[in-house]
Amino acid sequence: MTAILERPVRARVPVAIPAMSRMVAVGTAVTGTSVSQPELLELLGIENPKVRSVYLNSAIANRSLTLPEPDADGVRRPEPQGDLLAKHKRLAVEMGGQALQNCLKNIGASLADLRHLCCVTSTGFLTPGLSALIIKDLGIDPHCSRSDIVGMGCNAGLNALNVVAGWSAAHPGELGVVLCAEACSAAYALDGTMRTAVVNSLFGDGAAALALVSDGPGVAAGSGPRILKFASFLITDAIDAMRYDWDSDLDRFSFFLDPQIPYVVGANAETVVDRLLAGTGLRRSDIAHWLVHSGGKKVIDAVVVNLGLSRHDVRHTVGVLRDHGNVSSGSFLFSYERLVREGVAAPGDYGILMTMGPGSTIETALVQW
Structure with missing residues (x-):
């Protein structure tokens, strides 16, 4: 019987891909009050069984929200659009600034080390943008370059990461930060409909910052993917x-x-x-x-x-x-x-x-x- 020679199996070797930059630190922050889904149903006075089921079957235990204060009748009324925009501005600056500082603290960096700030938000419109407001609020060097990504929604964090990774690759050793600040409770419509329930049962307030540094000649960016x-x-x-x-x-x-x-x-x-x-x-x-x-x-x-x-x-x-x-x-x-x-x-x-x-x-x- 003729022996069948098996060809040796070769391990696959991934193709080497030049890195754009490195993710060196992350930090997050929330604001407002942490509420459970059952608590929120009671706070909003929602009794419709179908709407309640949306909240209670969401796989969400708690969220951080800043809700309107109850009126004299104990009812939380919808806020006018102007009030919602003011809330967005206040919460985005507050949460964003905290997330940024938490991120930098994790690598022993300070606000003075920041060279580019890219801010992401979709829960309100700001002009000047969130990056300018945070630079002023935290006393960051006004020469810090910046960019704002507005209105792209939940996917926008990776769009911003693409932008800052490119900036970082062009500025080896310099610190760039992606900052996502979403005051979702500043975009809520409290009307009790099923359309609104799908949104109101899901979103919470939060901010997150990611620091990037690119390797370069004589520059080692450190640890991180x-x-x-x-x-x-x-x-x-x-x-x-x-x-x-x-x-x-x-x-x-x-x-x-x-x-x-x-x-x-x-x-x-x-x-x-x-x-x-x-x-x-x-x-x-x-x-x-x-x-x-x-x-x-x-x-x-x-x-x-x-x-x-x-x-x-x-x-x-x-x-x-x-x-x-x-x-x-x-x-x-x-x-x-x-x-x-x-x-x-x-x-x-x-x-x-x-x-x-x-x-x-x-x-x-x-x-x-």
Whole structure:
């Protein structure tokens, strides 16, 4: 019998990808009052069984919110749009400044070390932008360069990361920060409808900051994962599925989330992840750490099913949703902070960051420790 010679199996070697910059520190902050879903139902006087079920089946335990004070009758009335914008400005500056300082403290840096500040927010409109307000409020060097990303929604943290990673690569050794500050309770419409319930049962207030430094000649950026690559996907057929637009009946801006959005996001998750990994020599099974936006229970479940992830893969995503709700653009950084504290990432590990938002859009980034 002729022996069959087996060809030796060669281990796959990922393609070397030049790093743009390194994620060297993260910090978060919340403001307002931490309330449970049952407490919130009572505070808002919601009795409709269908609306109550939305809150109670959300996989959210607590959220930080700044609600309007009750009137003489003990009822919390909807706030005029002008009051909501003022609330957004106050909370975004307060939370954002705290998250920024918490982030810098983790690497022993000070505000004087900051060279670029990119601020992200979608829960209110500010001119001058949040970056200018925070620079003034904290006494940061007015020569600090800055950028603002406004209105891109929950996916915008990764859009900002792309911007600052590019800035960082062009300025080796200099400190840049992505700052997401979302005062979601400054965008609430308290009207008791099912449309509003989907939003009001989900979002919480929170801010998160991520510091970036790029390696360069004579410059070592230190520890933290290197940012290797980005990939985006705009699902144009679902461009109106998530939006923040003017509600003439309420005379204010109002969020809208299509009930089908979890399935839309899930069905397209593979497309953008496959594009992200194309040309790298990596497969999904090579990814040790997944930091997915805490968009909601159904969104997380849809991503898990379509990408073949385990519940362990999304443990921090689920934990952030449980403890803070959806804090919009900064959600994935809340998860990253938990991963850092967990201390399980090993040198050479690969990770994928994924955010989803209006457009409908999926943003991803590939990193390596």
